Amino acid sequence: MSSSSPKSKIHTIKTIVSTIGTVATTVMVVRSVAKDYLPPEFRDYIYLGLKSFIKKCSTHLTIVIYESDDFKPNEIYKAAEQYISTKMSLKTNRLKVTKTPNQEHPIQVSTDENLEFTDTYNEVKLYWSSDLDHPSTFATLAMDTDIKEKVMKDLDRFIARRDYYRRVGKAWKRGYLLYGPPGTGKSSLIAAMANYLNFDIYDLDLSTIKFNTTLRSLLVATENRSILVVEDIDCSVELHDRVSAEHRRGLAQDNHHGYRKEGQVTLSGFLNFIDGLWSSCGDERIIIFTTNRKDKLDPALLRPGRMDVHINMSYCTPSGFRLLASNYLGITQHDLFGEIEDLIRKVEITPAEVAEQLLKDDDPDISLCGLIDFFDIKKKQNEKAKAKEEENLAAKESEKIQELQKYEN
Numbered sequence: 001m002s003s004s005s006p007k008s009k010i011h012t013i014k015t016i017v018s019t020i021g022t023v024a025t026t027v028m029v030v031r032s033v034a035k036d037y038l039p040p041e042f043r044d045y046i047y048l049g050l051k052s053f054i055k056k057c058s059t060h061l062t063i064v065i066y067e068s069d070d071f072k073p074n075e076i077y078k079a080a081e082q083y084i085s086t087k088m089s090l091k092t093n094r095l096k097v098t099k100t101p102n103q104e105h106p107i108q109v110s111t112d113e114n115l116e117f118t119d120t121y122n123e124v125k126l127y128w129s130s131d132l133d134h135p136s137t138f139a140t141l142a143m144d145t146d147i148k149e150k151v152m153k154d155l156d157r158f159i160a161r162r163d164y165y166r167r168v169g170k171a172w173k174r175g176y177l178l179y180g181p182p183g184t185g186k187s188s189l190i191a192a193m194a195n196y197l198n199f200d201i202y203d204l205d206l207s208t209i210k211f212n213t214t215l216r217s218l219l220v221a222t223e224n225r226s227i228l229v230v231e232d233i234d235c236s237v238e239l240h241d242r243v244s245a246e247h248r249r250g251l252a253q254d255n256h257h258g259y260r261k262e263g264q265v266t267l268s269g270f271l272n273f274i275d276g277l278w279s280s281c282g283d284e285r286i287i288i289f290t291t292n293r294k295d296k297l298d299p300a301l302l303r304p305g306r307m308d309v310h311i312n313m314s315y316c317t318p319s320g321f322r323l324l325a326s327n328y329l330g331i332t333q334h335d336l337f338g339e340i341e342d343l344i345r346k347v348e349i350t351p352a353e354v355a356e357q358l359l360k361d362d363d364p365d366i367s368l369c370g371l372i373d374f375f376d377i378k379k380k381q382n383e384k385a386k387a388k389e390e391e392n393l394a395a396k397e398s399e400k401i402q403e404l405q406k407y408e409n
């Protein structure tokens, strides 16, 4: 894994922290890598589990070791951490010291999570890294320069206002809603924000969380100087719908906190957590919701005061295209730029689609011609999608009319 600086960690629900070891070796060696070549501290743990996978591997193997699984500590992670700390003790001047109430030993000392190093074990090269990092920065992001600058200024202002938040008695938190079609760079913007602030990212997948207790543990486990992300929040409306459906069947037991008595998470329950528990614990936190369809969002999410900043991630613009051409092809001028910019003004195309075309060839002539051809395909796709949408709308309208007529009869 390559590193970029500054960088931030991306945590998922299962990966509060992860460690990655990359083993570069030959097929034969990989076949027996767990048995003969991995450090003994975690060799025994993984040998049995990985045997069948390792047999299928080629010369390069990446092993991801999560710190916990379903909130139960992963012993392989502990073993790997100990191994790393023995290797790093001579090289590092930065240690992580922790003590939790239930720990057997009063204080735990380990290496800081952000370390990476290469190590050779029995002639096998091991590359250790404790980060998952995303290379997106504001410089690589194709979006309206004004909006980009506004976001950066907003972040700077937020970071500088510790005393202000204290003085007015408000939690030092900021909420962003990013909306726009798939492929317009919502995830890339989040990564750019995290890299800009050097914050960690917690990616919260609400659909996998069944109970309030899980949600609570998860939110409490998040650290300061972090971004909590809930992607595709419109899909979480399912949570809301699920309860509504049960209401109709007379099964729901929503209490006044907004979640079901037996502890199932609902959208309103989640929002209560965010307003209450999450906003009262910790400092310097950012929460970001993303959606492809702002119009489909539950009104509770759009209530004033809930999300401080709404950012519209738009289709690719001529200036966005120029930035992508510069990043992907290393060119700032080309005879085809004028034609492409005209097409961009007429045909809706996402930065992800433009980037995909530009990636196809290193030769700008070939790549740009490919992009021009792609506009034809895109135009037809857009027309088809529009016709389908109109058809759906008309069908819904006629359904409504039929319902009304039934009611009147």
Ligand SMILES: Nc1ncnc2c1ncn2[C@@H]1O[C@H](COP(=O)(O)OP(=O)(O)OP(=O)(O)O)[C@@H](O)[C@H]1O
Pocket: 140, 141, 142, 143, 180, 181, 182, 183, 184, 185, 186, 187, 188, 189, 292, 313, 351, 352, 353, 355
């Ligand atoms: N505005 C952008 N600037 C630069 N690259 C972009 C931009 N938008 C998309 N890309 C490229 O397309 C890829 C996919 O984009 P990304 O995942 O950020 O979009 P998204 O809006 O989050 O999509 P989704 O809604 O499907 O999650 C990115 O990894 C990046 O390479």
